[in-house]
Amino acid sequence: MTTTVDADAVPRLGRGVRMRHDTSRDRHVLLLPETVVVLNDTGTAILELCDGTRTVADIVAALRERYGDVPEEQVHAYLGRLVERRHVEMTK
Amino acid sequence: MTRDDAEQSPTMGTEKPEGPLGLLAELTYRCPLACAYCSNPIEIAAYRDELSTADWQRVVTEAADLGALQCHLSGGEPLLRRDLADIVATARDQGLYTNLVTSALGFTASRAAELHDAGLDHVQVSLQADEPTLSDRIAGTPSFDRKIAAARTVRELGWPLTLNVVLHRQNIDRVDQVLAAAEDLGADRIELANTQYYGWAWRNRTALLPSREQLAAAEVTVRAAKERLRGRMEIIYVVPDYYATYPKPCMGGWGARQLVVVPTGDAMPCLAAHELPLPRANVREASLRWIWEDSPMFSAFRGTDWMQDPCRSCSRREVDLGGCRCQAFALTGDATRTDPVCHLSPDHGLVESAVEAANEARGSRTDLPLVARPHA
Numbered sequence: 403m404t405t406t407v408d409a410d411a412v413p414r415l416g417r418g419v420r421m422r423h424d425t426s427r428d429r430h431v432l433l434l435p436e437t438v439v440v441l442n443d444t445g446t447a448i449l450e451l452c453d454g455t456r457t458v459a460d461i462v463a464a465l466r467e468r469y470g471d472v473p474e475e476q477v478h479a480y481l482g483r484l485v486e487r488r489h490v491e492m493t494k
Numbered sequence: 495m496t497r498d499d500a501e502q503s504p505t506m507g508t509e510k511p512e513g514p515l516g517l518l519a520e521l522t523y524r525c526p527l528a529c530a531y532c533s534n535p536i537e538i539a540a541y542r543d544e545l546s547t548a549d550w551q552r553v554v555t556e557a558a559d560l561g562a563l564q565c566h567l568s569g570g571e572p573l574l575r576r577d578l579a580d581i582v583a584t585a586r587d588q589g590l591y592t593n594l595v596t597s598a599l600g601f602t603a604s605r606a607a608e609l610h611d612a613g614l615d616h617v618q619v620s621l622q623a624d625e626p627t628l629s630d631r632i633a634g635t636p637s638f639d640r641k642i643a644a645a646r647t648v649r650e651l652g653w654p655l656t657l658n659v660v661l662h663r664q665n666i667d668r669v670d671q672v673l674a675a676a677e678d679l680g681a682d683r684i685e686l687a688n689t690q691y692y693g694w695a696w697r698n699r700t701a702l703l704p705s706r707e708q709l710a711a712a713e714v715t716v717r718a719a720k721e722r723l724r725g726r727m728e729i730i731y732v733v734p735d736y737y738a739t740y741p742k743p744c745m746g747g748w749g750a751r752q753l754v755v756v757p758t759g760d761a762m763p764c765l766a767a768h769e770l771p772l773p774r775a776n777v778r779e780a781s782l783r784w785i786w787e788d789s790p791m792f793s794a795f796r797g798t799d800w801m802q803d804p805c806r807s808c809s810r811r812e813v814d815l816g817g818c819r820c821q822a823f824a825l826t827g828d829a830t831r832t833d834p835v836c837h838l839s840p841d842h843g844l845v846e847s848a849v850e851a852a853n854e855a856r857g858s859r860t861d862l863p864l865v866a867r868p869h870a
Contacts, residue, residue, distance in 0.1 A: 405725065417682060418616050418654030420591055426513055426561035433591035435616045435656055435683065438515055438563055486725050488682065 405482040407458055409474075411492040413481055414454035419489055421449055432489055439489065448480060454493060510787050511796065513561025514753040517590070518765060519550065521578070522757050523570040523870070526599040528634030529622065530864035531660050531695035531702055534570065535768040538868055544757045547577040549777065551584040553755055556782035558588035562753065565590040570757070573600035579612040586613035593618060595658075598644035599637055606647050617648045618656040618685075624671040632664060634866045645679045656683040661712065661734075662702040663852070663860050669712045673719045673729070681727055686716060688734035692766035692820055694867045701862035703852040708860075709737060736845055740810060741817025741833035748795035748819060753786060761785045763792055766820035770829050795819050800830055804838045 415421060420433045421441075430446040432439040441449065447468070451461040458481065465472040484490040523534045523541045535541070545553070554565060565585040572578055573596055585592045594609065598619045619641060623629040626638035648655045657676050661669070669686065676684040688709075689695050689702050704712075716731045723729065735742055745752045749763040756762065759777040775789040786792055794800065798811050805816045816822075817833020825834045825844050834841040 416654075417652070420615065422563075422589055424561070424563060431563060433563055433615075435591075435593055435618065435654065436564075488725065488728065 405486045407478040407482045409459040413452040413490050416488045416491045515751045516564040517557040517562045518566045518754045520756045521572045521575045524574045525571045527597050528866035530698040531689045532867045533693045541757045550581045554585045566593045568595035579608045582612040598641045601644040620658045623665045624675040654682045657681045658685045662689045663704040666704050669715045683728040685730045687732035705853045735835045741814050741836045743814045744818035747815045749792035805832045
């Protein structure tokens, strides 16, 4: 089962989830109760745009501006997985 | 804390070990509850000389400098420390994710507001059962109603809520009702953690170890609930290792990810390591960096060099890391032996006989008397 992501939805970090740079290991992480999720560069770029104001479509557009060709379905799939794990929530 | 962070493996060889991911700060062993499965040491009275506020603030800062990302504030009951919010504030200043692990007794509206202002990230409330009679009997004190009220306060203040229920012979038949109560409270997560037999739980093992039949029924319920609640409530089920084939990779490896500091300042790789025959390492006498990187306490079982057979030559030695050192010591008197819950352990009979007793001699009784831990 995969969670479908609506292009008009507005994602933000889930309740109790924090993102920070782990300076001693030089990487970005999501911090949750009892868990540390290590992010790769793509994940970091997407999650930095999940600010509770941008829509998923805005995020794809912003990523394309920065990185050129970004497949929409990959961003949707990534966010869908995070929503399922409640690391991200959709505000509409 | 044995199941997360699977991405990371412990550092081997002579290099400095990578820093810890988490600090478990056991602020006090005083507690208003008297749970018979408490992981605190039997000699609780020996831990009254607690670290000061300034000591804890230094420990938290040194842990963050070493690379820790999370700070779990536990006990005993951490709310009995009047300086809890000051310690939380320091941890937040250091960028740590702060997690309060509480019985919820003393979690008043004003205390909750103070902790919220200090930046506390998350609250985990323990429940002993889904209803007051059993919950209060297991907790050894009337507490159920206050726990429910506290859980509601957590959600009202916008915190994520985790419930933690230690499962054993006397409450495991009510897993379904426990899950319903958690749903009703709007919990984000529930940890259903089968008892691990250290400290007081070890002393009460006969009255706590469930039967095979009880476990099988609970596992069916949990599997169905995980499916039904997917995306709404996370369910973490911690398997009972006495019934497992292989041991758990305890703490993700000795001195690999977690750093525990107990009320008197002793630092240990695991919260059950009090009785292991290793030289103590105390934050009043040494820096946390020396303790983590160089102390005999933390070096003793790092990596795989310390292992005996069957672990030494086992293809799973990097998977389960020999299991739990504290369990090996409790059951065999030798902390370097294979964890006896492993079916390959020459000492596995010690576990099998406890399991057989739980399935035969006591019949269906689920209310055997418990030895309560003292409050302080």
